[in-house]
Amino acid sequence: MTAAPLGLGIFRLGIFTDGPRKAGGIFRDYALRLYYPLHELTWRDRWRCTPLLFGVELLVYQVDAVVERASDVDLDRVRNEDYVTLHRYKARFEALLRRVRAYNSTVAHQLDMGEQYVRLENRVTSGRLATHEDVLRLAELRPSDVRLMHAMIFPRLGRPVDEGLLDLLWPIEVLADIGNDLAHYREDVSTGQFNTYSAFVTLYGRAAPVRMRAEIDRYEHMFKTRLASIPPSQRARVEELCVRWYRSRIEHLPEPPTATAL
Numbered sequence: 001m002t003a004a005p006l007g008l009g010i011f012r013l014g015i016f017t018d019g020p021r022k023a024g025g026i027f028r029d030y031a032l033r034l035y036y037p038l039h040e041l042t043w044r045d046r047w048r049c050t051p052l053l054f055g056v057e058l059l060v061y062q063v064d065a066v067v068e069r070a071s072d073v074d075l076d077r078v079r080n081e082d083y084v085t086l087h088r089y090k091a092r093f094e095a096l097l098r099r100v101r102a103y104n105s106t107v108a109h110q111l112d113m114g115e116q117y118v119r120l121e122n123r124v125t126s127g128r129l130a131t132h133e134d135v136l137r138l139a140e141l142r143p144s145d146v147r148l149m150h151a152m153i154f155p156r157l158g159r160p161v162d163e164g165l166l167d168l169l170w171p172i173e174v175l176a177d178i179g180n181d182l183a184h185y186r187e188d189v190s191t192g193q194f195n196t197y198s199a200f201v202t203l204y205g206r207a208a209p210v211r212m213r214a215e216i217d218r219y220e221h222m223f224k225t226r227l228a229s230i231p232p233s234q235r236a237r238v239e240e241l242c243v244r245w246y247r248s249r250i251e252h253l254p255e256p257p258t259a260t261a262l
Helices: 005-014 019-039 041-071 081-099 107-124 132-141 144-156 165-184 185-191 196-227 230-249
Strands: none
Touching: 005 165, 019 041, 019 144, 019 165, 019 230, 041 081, 041 144, 081 107, 107 132, 107 144, 132 165, 132 196, 144 165, 165 196, 165 230, 185 196, 196 230
């Protein structure tokens, strides 16, 4: 099976939703602007990866649609049709990736992390008040879809997994996810979507920007510490690319509502 028909086949799964648009944005931001440049992929390598990576990201949005539909039901307690559907999607992911030789233990780990995210998000949105730890755990797990895209590059191209690079990117993937929530804070509040910054506003009110900035600084420090493990010959290029990619996303924190509006 070639890459292009596979990608088109997955695309048909989401053709009646806005999944293609959303998946395209994520693919552009992460694969085209970060992962491909970091690996210095040739156009031939990009062609081998792109339809599959985009298609899998599109499948992720099918899962999101199920989770949103069941946002007021705790699926760990109510084993309804949505619960069965979510398990079916995970099996579909694994079978698909095995079939196209884009599966290994690193990919399997990200599938598990994605399942953990879905379960925790569902528990929080179905009624449980999110704690500080819940919010950060969600922010850390939510990039599992883009980490899955990245992990697939290695088996797809027959390359050994670069664990050091995956470890380095982990905190900036969290920062980028937080930055996305900062940009969509007011929109997510109005539509009732879970939002990391909104959860901090709920927990800390007017102190939310200070508490959020402290976490952002912690993840940035984590990135800079891990950067020291990159070979000196690569460090400057990797740092420039990564910092340029994520820094603008986290510069501005929206002002929380006034105390009377909280």
